[in-house]
Amino acid sequence: MGLKLSRVLGSKIFLMFGPFFRSKKIIEQNLLNAFSNKDEISRKVIIKNMWKSYGKILAEYVFMKYFRENKSEDLIEVKGQEILNKVKETKEPVIFISGHFDNFELMAMHIEKSGVNLAAIYRPLNNYFLNPIMENIRKKYICHKQIKKGISGTKEILKHYKSGTSVALMIDQRVSQGIRSLFFKKEALTTTIPAQFVKKFNCNIIPIYIERKPNEKFMLEVMKPLNFENDQSIENITLKLNQTLEKMIARNPHQWIWSHNRWK
Numbered sequence: 189m190g191l192k193l194s195r196v197l198g199s200k201i202f203l204m205f206g207p208f209f210r211s212k213k214i215i216e217q218n219l220l221n222a223f224s225n226k227d228e229i230s231r232k233v234i235i236k237n238m239w240k241s242y243g244k245i246l247a248e249y250v251f252m253k254y255f256r257e258n259k260s261e262d263l264i265e266v267k268g269q270e271i272l273n274k275v276k277e278t279k280e281p282v283i284f285i286s287g288h289f290d291n292f293e294l295m296a297m298h299i300e301k302s303g304v305n306l307a308a309i310y311r312p313l314n315n316y317f318l319n320p321i322m323e324n325i326r327k328k329y330i331c332h333k334q335i336k337k338g339i340s341g342t343k344e345i346l347k348h349y350k351s352g353t354s355v356a357l358m359i360d361q362r363v364s365q366g367i368r369s370l371f372f373k374k375e376a377l378t379t380t381i382p383a384q385f386v387k388k389f390n391c392n393i394i395p396i397y398i399e400r401k402p403n404e405k406f407m408l409e410v411m412k413p414l415n416f417e418n419d420q421s422i423e424n425i426t427l428k429l430n431q432t433l434e435k436m437i438a439r440n441p442h443q444w445i446w447s448h449n450r451w452k
């Protein structure tokens with residue numbers, strides 16, 4: 189069918205059927221929590237475009253080999269490539285943090301293609317049939333070192349980091365083990381893994397962001413490392429990371445996944 193047509197079909201399918209599989213109330217409440225200043229029509233436009241974005245992402249999983257094998261510059265405009273180059277050259281491991289923005293998988297893919305020794309944390313799909321397929325795609329084309337989210341995964345993160353491997357993780361999902369930190373002015377359970385690494389290793393935290401352009405190419409931004417003073421608390425570091433995430437979401441609200449029950 190080809191990438192272009194697959195994107196069109198995927199966006200139409202998700203626009204039609206997506207609301208039947210995810211709670212409409214959760215999505216609307218999440219948007220109200222984050223953007224109470226926006227009117228109802230504006231929030232509905234965000235939801236509509238979010239479903240279209242969802243569909244394009246799903247369609248693109250079939251073409252991950254294409255994304256992997258083609259030159260990144262042909263598909264992605266990169267800002268801050270020099271930061272990745274420095275991480276590669278110094279071989280000092282860092283923690284990359286981001287959220288589920290549009291085709292978020294391309295972030296870890298590009299970091300690894302840039303020569304950075306990387307391990308990516310992932311959450312297994314609930315679907316037992318699709319999850320093995322997805323894991324195979326991720327390990328083969330996105331990032332070879334995959335760490336399953338959870339208690340055992342936390343130990344594996346530490347092992348990889350101590351061996352000189354940088355770690356990429358999403359900080360926008362609700363976690364069962366974390367702390368309540370303000371996220372868009374409302375408390376949400378948030379992972380403390382990045383903050384713990386800052387406290388233990390005084391490591392750099394590098395935010396990374398991706399967005400889809402109207403021409404279906406992507407813009408990926410590697411931001412300057414966030415440096416924290418050693419006497420900052422886990423709570424303060426986590427809050428600052430949430431504030432960084434908020435700014436990313438506000439840039440293109442429809443390209444973030446609003447269906448997660450983030451403020452449960």
